[in-house]
Amino acid sequence: xxxxxxxxKEIYHPMEDILRMDRMPHIWxxxxxxxxxxxxxxxxxxxxNIPFDKVVIVSGIGCxxxxxxxxxxxxxxxxxxxxxxxxxxxxxxxxxxxxxxxxGDGDLFAIGGNHLIHAARRNVDIxxxxxxxxxxGMTGGQNAPTTPLGAYSSTAPxxxxxxxxxLVGLAAASGATYVARWTSIHIRRLADSIATAAKKKxxxxxxxxxxxxxxxxxxxxxxxxxxxLSEFKNRSVINHSAxxxxxxxxxxxxxxxxxxxxxxxxxxxENVKEGIREKVEKKVDWxxxxxxxxxxxxAESSDDLS
Amino acid sequence: MLKKSKLHGEFFMQGDIACAEGAIAAGCRFFGxxxxxxxxxxxxxxxxxxxxxxxxxVQFEDEIASITSILGASWAGMKSMTATSGPxxxxxxxxxxxxxxxxxxxxxxNVQRGSPSTGLPTSWGQSDMMQAKWGSHGDYxxxxxxxxxxxxxxxxxxxxxxxxxxxxxxVFILTDAIVGHMTEKVxxxxxxxxxxxxxxxxxxxxxxxxxxxxxKDMVPDFAKAGDGYRxxxxxxxxxxxxxxxxxxxxxxxxxxxxxxxxxxxADNIILLxxxxxxxxxxxxxxxxxxxxxVVPAIEAAKKKxxxxxxxRxxxxxxxxxxxxxxxxxxxxxxxxxxxxxxQIVLEVERCSAKYVTTxxxxxxxGGIHKIENIVKAIEKVAYE
Ligand SMILES: Cc1ncc(C[n+]2csc(CCOP(=O)(O)OP(=O)(O)O)c2C)c(N)n1
Ligand code: SF4
Ligand SMILES: [Mg+2]
Numbered sequence: 001x002x003x004x005x006x007x008x009k010e011i012y013h014p015m016e017d018i019l020r021m022d023r024m025p026h027i028w029x030x031x032x033x034x035x036x037x038x039x040x041x042x043x044x045x046x047x048x049n050i051p052f053d054k055v056v057i058v059s060g061i062g063c064x065x066x067x068x069x070x071x072x073x074x075x076x077x078x079x080x081x082x083x084x085x086x087x088x089x090x091x092x093x094x095x096x097x098x099x100x101x102x103x104g105d106g107d108l109f110a111i112g113g114n115h116l117i118h119a120a121r122r123n124v125d126i127x128x129x130x131x132x133x134x135x136x137g138m139t140g141g142q143n144a145p146t147t148p149l150g151a152y153s154s155t156a157p158x159x160x161x162x163x164x165x166x167l168v169g170l171a172a173a174s175g176a177t178y179v180a181r182w183t184s185i186h187i188r189r190l191a192d193s194i195a196t197a198a199k200k201k202x203x204x205x206x207x208x209x210x211x212x213x214x215x216x217x218x219x220x221x222x223x224x225x226x227x228x229l230s231e232f233k234n235r236s237v238i239n240h241s242a243x244x245x246x247x248x249x250x251x252x253x254x255x256x257x258x259x260x261x262x263x264x265x266x267x268x269x270e271n272v273k274e275g276i277r278e279k280v281e282k283k284v285d286w287x288x289x290x291x292x293x294x295x296x297x298x299a300e301s302s303d304d305l306s
Numbered sequence: 307m308l309k310k311s312k313l314h315g316e317f318f319m320q321g322d323i324a325c326a327e328g329a330i331a332a333g334c335r336f337f338g339x340x341x342x343x344x345x346x347x348x349x350x351x352x353x354x355x356x357x358x359x360x361x362x363x364v365q366f367e368d369e370i371a372s373i374t375s376i377l378g379a380s381w382a383g384m385k386s387m388t389a390t391s392g393p394x395x396x397x398x399x400x401x402x403x404x405x406x407x408x409x410x411x412x413x414x415x416n417v418q419r420g421s422p423s424t425g426l427p428t429s430w431g432q433s434d435m436m437q438a439k440w441g442s443h444g445d446y447x448x449x450x451x452x453x454x455x456x457x458x459x460x461x462x463x464x465x466x467x468x469x470x471x472x473x474x475x476x477v478f479i480l481t482d483a484i485v486g487h488m489t490e491k492v493x494x495x496x497x498x499x500x501x502x503x504x505x506x507x508x509x510x511x512x513x514x515x516x517x518x519x520x521x522k523d524m525v526p527d528f529a530k531a532g533d534g535y536r537x538x539x540x541x542x543x544x545x546x547x548x549x550x551x552x553x554x555x556x557x558x559x560x561x562x563x564x565x566x567x568x569x570x571x572a573d574n575i576i577l578l579x580x581x582x583x584x585x586x587x588x589x590x591x592x593x594x595x596x597x598x599x600v601v602p603a604i605e606a607a608k609k610k611x612x613x614x615x616x617x618r619x620x621x622x623x624x625x626x627x628x629x630x631x632x633x634x635x636x637x638x639x640x641x642x643x644x645x646x647x648x649q650i651v652l653e654v655e656r657c658s659a660k661y662v663t664t665x666x667x668x669x670x671x672g673g674i675h676k677i678e679n680i681v682k683a684i685e686k687v688a689y690e
Contacts, residue, residue, distance in 0.1 A: 020538070023549060053534040058378070069538055069550065074531040076381065077540035077550075078374065079404050085338075085371035089378025089386065090531055092362045093336050097382070097532050118367040276357045284358055291315025291494075 015042040018052060020072045027066060031213030031225025033184035037131055038067055040187045040208075041102065044194025048098075055098045055198075058087040060107035063137035063212075067102040081112030084119045087126045095125075095269060098198055105132040105146040109165050113145070120174035120203045122268040127197040127204040130167060132249075133212035141215030148251045152219040167207045169245035172261050177202030179244050179261035183209040183232040186257060193259060202267050209255055220251075312359075312497050319492040321456040321485045322347035322389075325415060326355060327492075328463030329387050331500055334413070335361035336386035338375035340368055340394060343427045344483035345417035348389035369394035373401045376412045377476075381539075383530035385467060389415035391483075392434055393424060395441070403442030404541045405476040406564060409518075409526065411505055413466045415479045417486040420645075420671030430483035431671025432594060432645040436652075438478050439623050445561055447568025449575055450478040450623040452594040456490045462620070468503040469575060473567055474525050480622065482645065484595040512536065518560075519546040524567035568624050577620035578629060586615030587638045588687045591630070591654050593619040596643050596675070603680035610681070612688045622650060627657040634658035639687035643667040643675050663687060 013019060019042065028034050045055055052073055059068035061080035068075040078086045083101045091099040101108075108116050108130045119126065135153055136142040142155040146164045153160060172179045178200050182190040190208060197204035209232055211217065213225030222228045236255045244260040266274065313327055326348050329337075337352035339345075349365065356363040362379070366372045369390050376386035390398065395416050405412060420426030421433035434441075438450050449469050453459040462479055470477040508515050508527035517537040518526050529535040542550035543560050568575065579597075583589055588607070592600050597618040607614045617633070619626060630653075634640075639662040642651040651666035658664055665683045669675050 020549075052536065054532055056531045069540065072536050074536055075538045076378070076408075077538070077542065078377075079401055079541055082370060082374040082401060082404075085366065085374040086378035088364070088371075089336065089338065089375035089380070090382045091378075092364065092375075093379035093382035093384035093386070094530075094532055114367050115371050118371070272357075280357045290313060291317050 018042045029214040033210035036184045037208050040190040043191035047195035048198035058083045058101050060103040062104035062107050064104035064131040084115040088124050099126045101128045106136045106144045110145045117174040120176045123202050125267040129206045131210045133210045135216040137212045166248035171205035172244040176205045177265050178204035180259045181207040185229050185233045313494050314496045317492045320489045321459045323351045324456040324460035324492045325463050326351035328460040332464040332467035334385045334387045336379035336384045338364050338372040342391045342394045344486045345389045345391045369397040373398040377405050377410045380410045380412045387413040391419045392421045399441040406446035407541045408539050409474040411470040412476045418482040426672045429672040435649040447565040450480050456492050471503050471505040516546040517548040572624040576626045579618040581616045583615035587613045588684050589615050590641045591617045599674045603677045606681045607684040625653045630657040634661035640664040641683045645671045
């Protein structure tokens with residue numbers, strides 16, 4: 001290339017300082033709501049004013065699982081269902097980090113469901129953002145634990161007959177300190193929630209009801225991604241005082257959105273510190289613990305023990 | 307941190323506790339675990355000791371969370387460990403693969419019991435020797451060490467951390483309920499007399515750093531979360547940037563190195579103990595507790611005039627194939643007693659089949675070999 005040619009740096013995207021532009025185009029389908037969800041996340045993190053170097057993102061596997069790979073943060077794309085324990089390890093080993101799990105409904109509530117309820121119970125100081133598209137997107141539209149009764153999926157060709165989980169209800173009942181639900185169309189409110197969660201201590205849970213334009217919409221005659229978005233918009237009502245355990249989602253009714261739980265509670269680590277510190281100091285008699293006999297030579301330890 | 311929080315001196319100590327103390331001496335400050343006999347004492351000891359060192363102990367909801375959490379902790383720069391037995395190990399396999407693929411330093415302890423399934427929870431076996439090698443899907447190099455005593459459980463836990471930091475992978479200790487639960491003399495040297503290896507952090511600046519680029523050796527330099535590198539890492543096949551690339555070419559670049567960083571360093575990793583092997587006609591190849599229980603059989607065979615030696619595998623994986631091949635060309639044959647129905651014997655046979663016969667002496671676990679069976683096998687190999 002001619003060295004004299006000046007390459008003009010183009011602005012690709014308003015969020016390019018937090019996106020991996022060298023990985024674009026992404027793999028998501030046209031009309032998928034995940035792009036909007038990621039933009040809301042980027043806006044939320046900026047609003048929270050936390051340095052990007054200290055924000056860590058962990059995903060499981062699925063279409064949503066690919067989010068980690070498109071964010072220019074320390075980012076970990078782990079295994080199906082295991083983002084939460086991975087994030088727990090990261091957070092407890094470096095408590096300065098803001099650790100966010102971004103994953104799918106199947107990932108977090110089917111294969112990884114046990115980790116979610118226990119992390120909420122312990123009140124580990126991480127944020128979990130769950131993209132609920134009512135289906136397993138990545139693997140081709142199979143039934144998820146969120147698929148509404150009667151909805152079609154590639155493993156429910158006669159319609160789904162299993163009642164779904166109400167994600168916000170489950171998170172709240174398990175002890176989350178912050179619980180919110182939005183859809184992909186509520187970008188501003190969603191970004192605000194993400195910022196609130198990023199600054200808040202304790203286990204924070206945000207559900208994003210998101211259109212899967214390809215498999216969920218096709219199986220359920222939902223039209224395009226845009227059609228689904230406008231349907232979500234029409235069905236949404238905002239009610240912050242709703243009881244999160246009483247607002248399940250179905251195919252037709254209201255999608256109750258809002259910040260349902262926002263409370264202060266000591267985190268796992270605070271409890272450990274509080275509970276243990278003094279007792280450790282009291283209990284340990286170091287003189288007793290150390291052996292009186294101190295051999296100098298390490299070699300002596302390899303006495304023949306056979 | 308409390309003063310003097312590391313132990314030093316001579317103790318009468320249980321194997322599992324020696325392991326926990328070895329981890330602490332090596333610098334382990336994160337333990338994630340789930341109770342299981344005969345490994346629970348390691349978790350119990352860590353729950354008691356880590357708070358004294360400002361470390362983190364979490365009893366998780368299962369072994370899947372335990373292994374995955376120690377990977378996360380390691381990416382935050384903390385040395386981390388978990389401990390389990392057969393059923394828990396089976397659950398860990400998928401994320402052992404994640405640790406291998408992301409090249410995550412950490413240590414996993416398997417205090418083996420009689421298996422399969424729930425098997426013999428309170429009794430012993432050497433049932434997971436092959437699972438440790440092949441348990442997670444796909445190809446990856448791995449390191450497994452087998453202590454024969456509480457002292458060695460302490461020593462090898464430190465070695466395991468050193469290997470994991472140096473070669474960037476989860477390293478395994480495969481012991482058994484006898485070593486885990488026996489109490490013997492354990493000498494813990496002063497901290498400054500221990501050789502502790504730390505992982506190699508990149509010296510490159512953010513922007514220049516590629517998380518999976520290897521330069522001189524086959525192990526990429528590390529960067530931990532929060533240091534400003536903002537790198538990506540994934541269990542998918544990836545390029546030097548850590549980005550997923552779903553091509554045959556990238557698979558070739560990514561996967562064979564995971565195996566070769568271990569096989570090409572095998573000479574530096576393999577630890578063996580040899581007794582009377584040089585002029586032996588028959589070599590007993592044993593590891594872990596079995597290497598102790600066969601000693602009377604070896605003595606008995608010697609009294610009968612047979613030249614017999616013991617090759618104790620301290621490192622089982624990578625398998626010491628070079629040494630077995632050398633010996634195979636000199637000896638009449640091998641005898642391989644194991645507390646399983648014949649696992650490591652397959653490796654001995656693979657390396658020696660061209661030259662000699664190998665006799666497997668099996669035992670399903672829960673007891674130990676009858677001395678006379680081993681003597682008979684030694685005689686058979688010596689005189690046939
Ligand atoms: C252990 C394991 N089982 C199954 C799979 C296959 N798998 C990949 S993604 C996925 C479902 C993803 O669904 P969800 O979490 O809802 O994410 P989405 O694709 O809808 O965003 C499954 C079953 C896997 N990768 N690992
Ligand atoms: S399958 Fe659905 S969730 Fe996955 S990228 Fe396509 S539209 Fe999005
Ligand atoms: Mg989904």
